[in-house]
Amino acid sequence: MAMKVKEIADLVGISVRTLHYYDEIGLLSPEETTDSGYRLYSNNNLMMLQQILFFKELGVPLKDIKEIISSSSFDQHEALVRHQEMLEKKRNQLDKLINTVDKTIKHMNGEIDMTNKEKFEGFDFSHNPYEEEARKLYGDKAVDESNAKVKSMSKDTQNEAQEEMTRIYTNLASIRNTSPESNEAQVAIKEWFDYLNHYFGNYSLEAFKGLGQMYVDDERFTKNIDQYGEGLAKFMCEAMAHFADINK
Structure with missing residues (x-):
């Protein structure tokens, strides 16, 4: 009907x-x-x-x-089978993350002891949902080099990278209402540039600027970044573009 x-x-x-x-x-x-x-x-x-x-x-x-x-x-049937597999994988990861949040709350309340390793259970660095877009922008070689670098990381290094990323994003979120061209913003965004080059390969200034543009062009990036503070993706995009322009 x-x-x-x-x-x-x-x-x-x-x-x-x-x-x-x-x-x-x-x-x-x-x-x-x-x-x-x-x-x-x-x-x-x-x-x-x-x-x-x-x-x-x-x-x-x-x-x-x-x-x-x-x-x-x-094939609709084949697609449904793949949806089921991927959603179950996503659910399993979310269950692990929810458990980590629960344990962290109890740890903060003094109810249990929690190791540093347990604080990062459930985070998955093996899959990059934005890889296809990255390949289109920067080419297979750059993305393959970045993937190889991530895969070679020890678990401790992965945890270190996650902690450092959270620190940088939190700092950027705290100044997101200032001018992205200010000295404070440029010092903070340089930390992001250095971070990417240290952990994930060689980012040229052009690639760095393109990545910033993707933060506002792709709603998935915007949504994830703005979890740290509304408007952060736009602020980072503008700060990254200015950084690339003045450092050419």
Whole structure:
């Protein structure tokens, strides 16, 4: 039975505007549009919308989802099996992180003792969800070198890198309302530049500037970075661009 756009929006829990946008970009077009302009969605449309939302949940950009589901080789059943595998892996990691948070709270309350190693259980450095974008921007060689460097890290070094990253992000978040071109901001962003080059390979000034731009162009980056403070991604983007420009 065909359903109107408002019915679909209410059923799924997304906005009518989102469905209109999916139609505009050719991601999900209704089976039929009536003479009076009503969009009518079929059961096949619903199944495809489910696929789209699964891909979104796994952090795949809309432009990539469109390319995937438009491919002649796309198999919905096979995709569902892969979704299940990846979501179960994601759930397992989240369970470990939740357990780490719980133990950390108890440790801070003096209820249990916690080793430094236990403080970082659940963090996964083996997979980079932004690798495809990085390859497009910087090429396979740069990304492969970075991956090799990460894989060669000991667990202690990985923990050290995580702690240092948190410290730098926290510091940047504390000054995000200042000018990104200020001396204070530039000193702080240089720490980020040095950090990336120390732990993850050779970042040129151009690559550093491009990475900063990705922080605001890719909503996944923005969301993750802004957890430290709203507007941090934009602040870092501007500070990184200025740093690259004045150090050429």
